[in-house]
Amino acid sequence: MRFLITGGAGFIGSHLAERLLERGDHVVLLDNLSTGSMENIRHLKSHDRMQYFLDSIENRQLLAELVDDAEVVVHLAAAVGVRLIVESPVRTIETNVNGTQLILEAASKKRKLVVTASTSEVYGKNMQVPFREDADLVLGPTTKGRWSYAASKALDEFLALSYWKEKKLPVIVVRLFNTVGPRQTGRYGMVLPNFVGQALDGKPITVYGSGKQSRCFCDVRDVVEALMRLMETQHAVGEVVNVGNTEEVTIRIRALRPGL
Numbered sequence: 162m163r164f165l166i167t168g169g170a171g172f173i174g175s176h177l178a179e180r181l182l183e184r185g186d187h188v189v190l191l192d193n194l195s196t197g198s199m200e201n202i203r204h205l206k207s208h209d210r211m212q213y214f215l216d217s218i219e220n221r222q223l224l225a226e227l228v229d230d231a232e233v234v235v236h237l238a239a240a241v242g243v244r245l246i247v248e249s250p251v252r253t254i255e256t257n258v259n260g261t262q263l264i265l266e267a268a269s270k271k272r273k274l275v276v277t278a279s280t281s282e283v284y285g286k287n288m289q290v291p292f293r294e295d296a297d298l299v300l301g302p303t304t305k306g307r308w309s310y311a312a313s314k315a316l317d318e319f320l321a322l323s324y325w326k327e328k329k330l331p332v333i334v335v336r337l338f339n340t341v342g343p344r345q346t347g348r349y350g351m352v353l354p355n356f357v358g359q360a361l362d363g364k365p366i367t368v369y370g371s372g373k374q375s376r377c378f379c380d381v382r383d384v385v386e387a388l389m390r391l392m393e394t395q396h397a398v399g400e401v402v403n404v405g406n407t408e409e410v411t412i413r414i415r416a417l418r419p420g421l
């Protein structure tokens with residue numbers, strides 16, 4: 162099969178590319194290196210079934226050509242990371258909303274399957290765990306910039322599902338929870354690489370707040386496996402699917418185990 166992965170030089174995209182190439186598929190990566198990096202794909206560059214384009218998904222002509230050549234489009238290009246979102250809310254909203262719209266529009270012309278990445282952030286302040294895909298999304302006020310990320314991703318979901326309902330474009334929306342593993346960078350504020358980097362440098366570990374907040378961390382290799390299985394599942398088309406881990410971990414382990 163031939164895959165186009167937007168955000169292919171990113172953390173998750175590069176792992177997906179690696180697995181698809183191992184399986185014998187053809188992979189084209191499109192990435193503007195805004196948060197991705199050549200380092201992530203250096204080991205794949207010489208592969209004869211892989212091509213990469215360092216360009217923006219806003220290059221409509223290139224995008225149209227790449228979508229034409231692909232059978233499946235995996236849309237992972239997005240503004241991610243709390244730090245980036247707080248510092249550049251305009252970029253976050255524009256990249257996430259315009260980018261997804263361009264992908265869906267291009268794919269729709271040729272009815273190519275689109276797998277698009279959303280986030281567990283869309284559940285917002287909803288406290289009813291485990292989160293079900295049909296649960297209410299409880300977001301904060303628009304005056305608080307951090308909610309723009311969740312709102313932009315929720316809009317991406319609406320758009321993707323509307324393309325399915327109205328134009329019969331096959332789409333699968335995956336809500337990714339905290340994904341961790343090799344090559345994840347701490348540059349954009351993600352907790353695990355931050356903590357590991359601090360520990361390796363002998364620096365204090367920066368636990369924000371009480372540390373009682375919890376997350377479900379999923380290994381990127383499991384996330385990739387889930388994506389690959391979903392793409393082969395006809396029932397997944399037109400659906401939203403959580404991809405994460407069932408085990409909750411508090412950021413500060415002592416919050417769970419007072420004896421430590």
Ligand code: UDP
Binds near residue numbers: 243367369
């Ligand atoms: N966090 C922390 N120290 C850090 C980075 C993050 O305590 O250096 C906390 C952060 O406040 C949040 C959790 O770890 O409660 C997960 O943060 P991350 O940005 O990795 O993911 P997200 O908040 O988007 O789930």
